[in-house]
Amino acid sequence: MKFAIYSRKSKQTGKGESIQNQIAYCKNYITSRFGTEHMIHIFSEEGFSAKNQCRPQFQNMMLLAQQKKLDYIVCYRLDRISRNVGDFAMLIEQLSKWDIAFICVQEQFDTSTATGRAMMYMASVFAQLERETIGERVKDNMFYLAKKGYWLGGTFPLGFVSKRITENEHSYCYLVQQQSEIKIVQKMYAFFLEYGSLSEVKRQLEQCKIYSRLGNVFSITAIKEILTNPVYCKGDTVARQYFLKKGADVTFSEKECSDKCGLMVYNKRNYTKKSAPRQNIKYWIVAIGKHQGIISGDVWVSIQKCLQRNSIKNEGHKTENNYALFSGILYCQKCGEKMQAKKRRNQQKIITFDYICKGKLQKKCCDIQNLAGRQTDDEIETLLLDYIEKNNHFCDIWQKWKQQNIQYDNKEWLYCQRQKQNYIDLLAKQNMSNILLAEVNQKIEELTRQQYMLQNQKEIWEKNQYNMIDKHTFSDLWKYLTIKQKQEAIRYLIKKGIWNGNTLQIFLNF
Template identity: 40%
Template sequence: MRIAIYSRKSKFTGKGESIGNQVEMCRDYIATNYNGEEHSIQVFEDEGFSGKNLDRPQFKKMMEIENVIPFDLIVVYRLDRISRNVGDFASLIEKLNKKNTSFVCVKEHFDTGNSMGRAMMNIAAVFAQLERETIAERIKDNMYLLAKEGHWLGGTTPLGYKSIEVTNGKRTHFELIIDESQIDLVNIIFSKYKQLGSINGVETYLFVNGYKTQKNNYWHKSNVKRILTNPIYCIADIDSLNYFTELGCNVCFTLDDCNGKKGIYPYNRFSGQKREMQSYDRWIITISEHQGILTGKEWVAIQQQLKANSKDGFGGKANERRSTSNTSLLSGVLFCSCGAYMRPKKYPSGNTFYICENKMDKKITECNNSNINADELDKIILNELFSFDIKDGVVDSQIQNLKEQIANIDNDLQKQIGRLKKQIETNKNTVNKFMNIVALSIENDTPEQVVEVYNQKINELLNQNKITQKRIDELQDTNIVQAKMNDKLNSLTDAMVYLKENFDKLTIVEKRGFVKKIVDRIVWDGNNINIFIKGISELSE
């Protein structure tokens, strides 16, 4: 059996439960209760450390080994040698249980290897859960307090705003104010969506007119959707108050707080590093000092339009309502340079042309872009798609460019992860050296100040490793995304091969479905046709 003995004492007194005595009593327990077995025993001793928390060098070293190669058994003389904090102790028991490591306390007869020990473990788990819930409630209370004050808590500043530092007496906080250099673009995005009723249409309009994001990338549907669904742009008034109340959000303002100008500030919409959207009952909606852009009525109308065009509110997969033609291949993916969809229209002559929606709808200002023959355009697009394997073709160039970008990102990620892992190993080796020095220093009665210096260095290196490991985890998450992009790229190629080989056997609906799997959008500007293959715009987001 692989056994760890842990001992701790706040200071050396030479009395009773000294480090040496604790270890000896643990060895006696092992010899009595596990007699006849061969044991590999490692001893971890922390002298001069309090039991108020788990921040101790030898305890950390023991747990680092446990995480890599779990022990069969960890033995301590008394429970408080581990920690005087119930939450810390309960958390430790949970970790050991996941690793199938038994825990024994000699004096209290606590042994998770038997039924009584497991019962004690369950009680400890209850305390851990209680502490977690208490912390969660505390965080929620703090959020409510911040929400009532309506302060900007930091992060990426929303497009159209900038944050300023405000000092009120001894307290300092940040607030949002209008950024005149960006606010026009925000108004354009909302105005175009109200006009076109399509996120794709807004994206195309922004591309054609040369607008880029704050990171100097081309706009993608997801960027546009984030702007349209962000409550930060909504003015706090009766309409927005009713809207968020009906959604079940935690609304922290009343109609008396509204003045027709102040905007809404949402808290707790997302959770975790992946920024997953939380359920509405977790949202905290408050009134802020910043100026809103749209009235509640206008903003709510846009959310309702988004819901009508998607599977759920606040964005989703667009429905197929634009793909109504029974003959035209490009319905739903063809856009005019003004940002609107182009729809097929059959004339008495028998010819079908794609026409900008803005020219077909008399309520909207007429577009000057020319029509294009549907049959001719369908043939041009199919010819390009079927030539995907011809070097330097339109489709091949985009696919090769995407492959190169994915490969470059992947190589860079692997290099970064390798460097960070090497740094962790270097730090671990240094920590072990320092621990040996500390152990020898204690034995040789080296002054406490010298020992403390080494302990501080050990803690610094361990903290560095925590930060570095967190960065590795983030990079590995990104690495998974790259792998998924490669899978999408393979699926894209498979779809083109299938479409080419089976084109004559497919119905128009099936053909259109495969085109949508391959093509993100096609833009006609009156002279040129621009084809955008799926995946290219996502990579540049």
């Protein structure tokens, strides 16, 4: 008979049964009940939650089961497989269709019998209940902190620092104003109210020589982040109604509204991703903070509506760059800014494009001549392909490119694993009153899903079809690449290009 042993540990600690112990228990069970002459496949993984089935080794085991190469799947304990009743029920049903029995050693469940199946479903219900209870406890702690309006850590918003207090033997932090920076924030809001444009706010700040904490020019992204941050908004009735209409969890009543205190928002960002993007407002928890607000609710809300209108208006003008091969890697020698691709119509009314210095296009601080885009792309493309094939660089370049992508996937997978481990460690802590854990299990699930996708990408790169590519010339391959694929390849092949107004100098990566 053919067996699969599945073992899982959600975090790498000394607590609970180790992967090795789980496997040993399962092997002993198989030997005592079925004898020794059997084929046993081992599937084990650490750092993965049982909330869903997005686990690499679990998926590998199920693939083997689907191919009907197993007779039994054995695990040490039921919650090693799943804590979700729906997933578990579908799993058992699917295994039944494939004529594969499921055995749980510790609970002594065996789906080859009717009683075993019934008992297993009951145990699965309790496993899911346990997970949901943990999730509710996390959410309750989050709401408790939200009602208090504390600052829970991270980079302080511009204009604030934190002050620590002790309350009931617990230490908390809240925000206090830093007047020199608050004046900068107030000017940003005033400039936007006057001009209604992020780029104009940026220009005004530059003219006034107003810089960030690190002495840098404020980017449009940073300005928008400040203008949309509720921490500056007073918690008055207008602000409360705005967030209620947006579907946010507002923790204060109309009587508790304040025209002095600012707002604190929890669960605003998705920290499972590197850029920590904002979540939809419906996932936010909005509370009255202990700090002083600086912008009234009606003004702050009007700015949000203006930004939204501008965003919708600009969507029609934003198109994916699917025409300029060298966009992002060409630089102006005169001022050091990037050369930006911009479309235009020539004298024959045909759409073409130019590479234009960003300093000339946006800042009006450079007068270097534009670079003809279509002609430049064609000439560099021809010279690049010719150079690669004459110097027999193709195979080396392709292999290095492939390895670079594999290394990138490995690096991202490890990053997800570290992030996930942090969330798992936080979940394990008994006193969580000082920790903001918004939907911790959901974040772990997202990281697991991302890891699974990265693993699939890595396997695609490692498949034979990419190793057979050296049978063709680089020019043959180039013809079949999309614009996006060509852009990606060019960024690997070319380090940068420098334009001095007359000649373009190209620097290769090899």
